[in-house]
Amino acid sequence: MTRASVAVGPDLLALDREAQDLLFRAARTANTFTDEPVTDAQVAAIHDLVRYGPTALNGQPLRVLLVRSAPARARLLPHVSAGNRAKTAAAPLVAVLAADVDFHHRLPELFPHRPEAKDWLADRAERVAQARFNATLQAGYFLLGVRAAGLAAGPMAGFDAAGVQGEFFPDGRHQVLLLVNIGRPGPDAWHDRLPRLAAGEVIRTL
Amino acid sequence: MTRASVAVGPDLLALDREAQDLLFRAARTANTFTDEPVTDAQVAAIHDLVRYGPTALNGQPLRVLLVRSAPARARLLPHVSAGNRAKTAAAPLVAVLAADVDFHHRLPELFPHRPEAKDWLADRAERVAQARFNATLQAGYFLLGVRAAGLAAGPMAGFDAAGVQGEFFPDGRHQVLLLVNIGRPGPDAWHDRLPRLAAGEVIRTL
Numbered sequence: 001m002t003r004a005s006v007a008v009g010p011d012l013l014a015l016d017r018e019a020q021d022l023l024f025r026a027a028r029t030a031n032t033f034t035d036e037p038v039t040d041a042q043v044a045a046i047h048d049l050v051r052y053g054p055t056a057l058n059g060q061p062l063r064v065l066l067v068r069s070a071p072a073r074a075r076l077l078p079h080v081s082a083g084n085r086a087k088t089a090a091a092p093l094v095a096v097l098a099a100d101v102d103f104h105h106r107l108p109e110l111f112p113h114r115p116e117a118k119d120w121l122a123d124r125a126e127r128v129a130q131a132r133f134n135a136t137l138q139a140g141y142f143l144l145g146v147r148a149a150g151l152a153a154g155p156m157a158g159f160d161a162a163g164v165q166g167e168f169f170p171d172g173r174h175q176v177l178l179l180v181n182i183g184r185p186g187p188d189a190w191h192d193r194l195p196r197l198a199a200g201e202v203i204r205t206l
Numbered sequence: 207m208t209r210a211s212v213a214v215g216p217d218l219l220a221l222d223r224e225a226q227d228l229l230f231r232a233a234r235t236a237n238t239f240t241d242e243p244v245t246d247a248q249v250a251a252i253h254d255l256v257r258y259g260p261t262a263l264n265g266q267p268l269r270v271l272l273v274r275s276a277p278a279r280a281r282l283l284p285h286v287s288a289g290n291r292a293k294t295a296a297a298p299l300v301a302v303l304a305a306d307v308d309f310h311h312r313l314p315e316l317f318p319h320r321p322e323a324k325d326w327l328a329d330r331a332e333r334v335a336q337a338r339f340n341a342t343l344q345a346g347y348f349l350l351g352v353r354a355a356g357l358a359a360g361p362m363a364g365f366d367a368a369g370v371q372g373e374f375f376p377d378g379r380h381q382v383l384l385l386v387n388i389g390r391p392g393p394d395a396w397h398d399r400l401p402r403l404a405a406g407e408v409i410r411t412l
Contacts, residue, residue: 012251014356019225024258024347044405045218051402052230054349056363058400064409072412110401130363133383136339140346141230143260150220157262157336168412177339194264195316196257199250203270206278206374 004184014159023147028190030152031087033183038093038151046145047187057117058110061103061131062138065096075167081158081177091154091181096164098174099135101128119178132175139178146182152189229353234396236358237293239389244299244357252351259347263323264316267309267337268344271302272375286385287364297360297387303348303372304380306335306340316363338381345384352388360387360394 010017012024021027043066051060067076073089080088088094104117104121111117122129138153146153156179164176216223216231227233249272258267273282279295282302286294294300310327317323327333345361352359362385370382 004222009254011249012248012288013255013354015225015228015255015354019221020344020354022221023350024255027258040411042218043409045215047405047409048215049219049221049226049230051408052233054235054359055360056361060403060408062408066409066411072232082319098319105405110403112400113397133342133363136342137346137349140259140343141350143343144229144347144350148219148221148226153260155260157339191319194318197266197312197316197373200252201250202266202268203253203272205246205272205274 020133022150023144027147028152028185028193030154030183030185030189031191032186033087033091033154033181034186036092038182038183042149042151043093049148050138050141050145053069053138054136055138056130057107058132059103059107059116059134060110060138061101062101062135062142063098063100063174064142065098067094067096068092075168076164076179079080079160079163080156082159084156084158084179085161086181087154088156088181089195090186093181095142095180095182097130097135097139098165098169098176099128099131099176100174101131102173103127103131114171118150129176130174132177143180146180151182152185155179156181216308217400228356229350233353234280234391234399236360236387236389236391236395238392238395239297239358239360239387240392242298242390244388248355248357249299252355253346255354256344256347256351259344261340261344262336263313263320265309265313265340266344267305267307268306268348269306269380270339270348273300274298275301276319278378279308282370282385285366285369285373289347290362290364290385293360294362294385294387298389299387301348301386301388302374302382303341303345303377303384303386304371304382305337306332306341306380307337308379309333309337318349326363334381338383342383352386358391361385362387 107118313324314321
C-alpha cells in the first residue's frame with residue numbers, strides 16, 4: 001500500500017477540510033485588528049451556534065459582557081496587563097467571559113425533567129466550581145464560534161480578574177474567566193505558529 | 207426589506223451549514239452506543255485537529271487517558287456514579303480528561319521565545335488553577351473534535367474524581383476533569399433537546 005492511499009488525520013474526520021482550517025488548522029490568535037466593526041448580529045449568530053454545546057445539567061453558566069463603547073473600554077483597560085493593553089484598546093470588540101455562580105436558579109427551566117437538580121447545588125463552593133468548570137467549557141466553544149464567524153479571537157489571561165469583577169460585576173454573582181479580543185486580523189496579526197504536543201505526549205491507552 | 211432577505215444567524219457565519227450541524231446544531235450527547243470500535247487512528251485524527259486550539263502560554267496542559275480494555279474498564283466503573291455506569295460500560299471507548307499540573311516543565315519548548323515563562327508558574331496553587339482552566343478549554347475543543355470525527359461524545363460529570371485519580375494517576379501530577387464516552391450513537395441515544403438560553407439572557411453590551 002503506498003503512503004498516499006492510507007487515510008491520514010484530516011481525511012479520517014467527517015468535518016470538511018475547509019471547516020477544519022477555519023476553526024483549528026489555519027486559525028490563529030490575533031494580536032492586531034482592522035477597524036471593521038463586529039456587529040451585534042454577528043455576536044448573536046455566534047451565540048446561536050455555540051449555545052448548543054453541552055454543559056452539565058444543561059446549566060449554561062457562561063455570561064458574556066461585550067465591551068464596545070469608549071467609556072466602557074476606559075473602565076476595562078486599567079485592569080488589563082500592560083502587555084495586553086494596546087491590543088485591547090484597538091480591538092473592535094472585547095468580550096468578558098464570566099461564570100454565573102447562581103446559574104442553578106434557572107435549572108427548573110433548563111433541566112425540566114429533574115426540577116430538584118437546583119437543590120443538588122445548594123452548597124455554594126460546589127456550585128462555584130461547577131459554574132466555573134462548565135463556563136470554561138463554554139468559553140472553548142465560544143472561541144471556536146468566533147472563528148466560525150470568520151473572525152479572529154484573541155483570548156487573554158493577563159488581566160486582574162478581581163479588578164474586572166469589581167468594575168463590571170459588583171453583584172458578587174459572576175466570576176470573570178477570560179477576556180477575548182474579537183475582530184478581523186490586522187497587519188502582522190501573529191507570530192509563527194508555536195509547537196504543539198504530539199499524540200504520544202498527550203494520549204495513553206489502557 | 208422582506209424578512210427572508212435579512213441574513214439570519216446561520217448565514218452570518220463563515221462556517222458552512224453542514225459543519226454547523228455536525229458540531230453544534232444536530233450534535234447531541236449520546237447515552238447509548240453501537241458496538242463499532244473507535245480506532246486509535248480516529249483518536250489520533252481528533253488530537254491532530256484540536257491540538258491547534260489556543261491555550262495560555264501555549265501550555266497545552268490537557269492529558270487524555272483512553273480506557274478501552276476490559277481490565278481498565280473494570281478499574282474505572284466503580285468510580286462512576288450509578289446512573290452513568292451502564293453507558294460507560296457499553297461505550298466503545300471512554301476518555302478520561304485530566305490536567306497535568308506540572309505542564310510548565312514543557313514551556314521552554316512550547317513557548318520558546320520566553321523560556322523564563324516556566325518560572326512564572328513556580329507557585330503550585332497558581333499553576334494548578336492555570337492547568338485546570340486551560341485543560342478545560344481544551345476539553346471543550348476535544349468534545350467538538352469527537353463530533354468533527356463523526357462520532358458522538360457523552361461527557362459525564364457524575365464520577366468520583368479523587369477515586370479516578372487514585373486509580374489511574376497516582377503520581378499526584380494529574381487532576382481529572384471529565385469523563386467522555388465516545389462512539390457511534392446507538393438506539394434511543396438521546397432525549398429531546400433541552401432548552402437553551404437566548405442571547406438576551408447571556409449577552410450584555412456596554
